[in-house]
Amino acid sequence: MKLKTIIQVENLRKAYAQEEAVKGISFSVEQGTLFAFLGANGAGKSTTIEILCTLLKKTSGTVNINGYTLDSSNDNAAIRKSIGVVFQQSLLDERLTVYENIIHRGKMYGLSKQELAENYQFVSTHLNLNEIEKQKYGTLSGGQKRRADIAKALIHRPPLLFLDEPTTGLDPQTRQFVWQTIKRLQEDTNMTVFLTTHYMEEAAMAHKIVVLKQGEIVAEGTPDALKTKYAYDQLALVFHNSLKGTNWLIENNISHTEKQGIFTIRVQSTIHALALLKQAEPLIASFEVIKGTMDDVFIHIMKQEVS
Amino acid sequence: MEAFLNLIERNNKMFRRDKTAVFFSLLSVIIVIGLYALFLQKMQIDSLKQASEATPELITMVNEWFVAGLLSMIAVSTTLGTFGIAIKDIESKTVVDFLTAPVSRATIQMSYVLNAIIIGFIFSFIALIVCEIFIVATGGTWLSFSSFLKVIGILALSVLLASIMNVFFTLLVNTQNSFAALSTIVGTLLGFLCGVYVPIGALPGFAQNIVMYFPVSHTTLLLRNAFMENSLTQVFAGAPTEAIEQYKLIYGITYKLHGTMLSHATSYIIILSSIIILTILSISLFKRKHR
Structure with missing residues (x-):
């Protein structure tokens, strides 16, 4: 069965005054898959992700996300509703409780009260928020914060989740929990996960990997295909x-x-x-x-x- | 719209729960209250005693003069304090996280401004009630209903002006360190620019001009007029008109700029045009910053 393409990137370029950070890359991501986007620091990963998340304007090329064309009329708002983003650093408000944080973020998506309540129930169940929802975010451990971060990114139930180095700095047990949760969510919701990571064992779980170097794609394929070719x-x-x-x-x-x-x-x-x-x-x-x-x-x- | 209101609610909670930020936003006010209790009140009464006796009416008049300055300072310092959240959000990249949701940067920025206006007004209103209790407790009388409404109106204008002025200032800084420096500078200058530490008449000519060009000082002037209407009449009953005019000029109840007495209407025009000019400047600075 052919999978639906949820991200289609064609000849994407991003040029700054002094350098070209992304040099005409093309790739696609199929719905329901785990996609790993790898590269050393400065390879152009973050720039690409910022463009895909509508945070940065591209210089040229076309990007289609969940059927919406990036930078065309009103489509960016639709793209934002289609994505959830977990950044490397924790960005929720330290003085608000986990519940308040997630509800505040949920309200930014124009959800009705009922949708918000249902979605909260969903993320709370999947991420075991019951025990921490009344705690201030600033008082949580690294692993608990990560759970809240993921819940925040999923409160509007997006079909596409961006994970930007989601397990950096976490202990092995928490990393395992995070990945078990993500896999379960993928199985339950057919959600697509776009991952950047420096942990190669995490990338090895992906259905497809793209490796970026100096703004260009230098390798892509399944983990097995890449291992056969390069390892x-x-x-x-x-x-x-x-x-x-x-x-x-x-x-x-x-x-x-x-x-x-x-x-x-x-x-x-x-x-x-x-x-x-x-x-x-x-x-x-x-x-x-x-x-x-x-x-x-x-x-x-x-x-x-x-x- | 819901996202906008939600952001305001979030900013509001963030400020209220940060006790340190609340304290520091009121620090310059707390200092000036301390100085007033220690010697500013006594100094003014002593200087006025040369012309009049230290009657309860005189003490009330001095207290009202002080309270008017204090309220205009509160409008500036509390609204500035709320913008600490905006700077923290920029530095911690929380704004970037917000922008992955379907909200614009302008909506986020407006939520900070409106939060500043709400917080500024709530704090000013609470301060007004406390100040009224203080005036009555020290022998004065309550403001009449019409004067009370007038004061509320001036406070609203004062908070609006202060919020727009502070959004302009905070658009110039990007880090919490530079914001702390900005807060220190504003906090230090505010007491002088509102003519609370030192009466405007005691300043050299060029400094007096600076104060008169500072739009916030006009809200102080309007507040002083609203508060002191009765006490001025009582204290200066039977005194020559020149004596009242002289007092008003020295203590910033009337401004004389380049030989011309400024009317209240002029003060309103200065405040409103400052709001318009600062709004235009802030919008263009915001657009330039996020081009």
């Missing part, structure tokens, strides 16, 4: 006798590195590792197959020259 699996071996092991590797013309008796061999896939292990089985004391990660993909791409 590699590794086989770590410890021999009964290191000398015999070294000789075997040289005889079989297998390139390797050695550190403190651990020999590391780059393999195309885990299946290739299996073949090598069978050959070297009598010599091996222990082994480990290390899967290529999104970190490898990111580092590899960032080292490449922009064409």
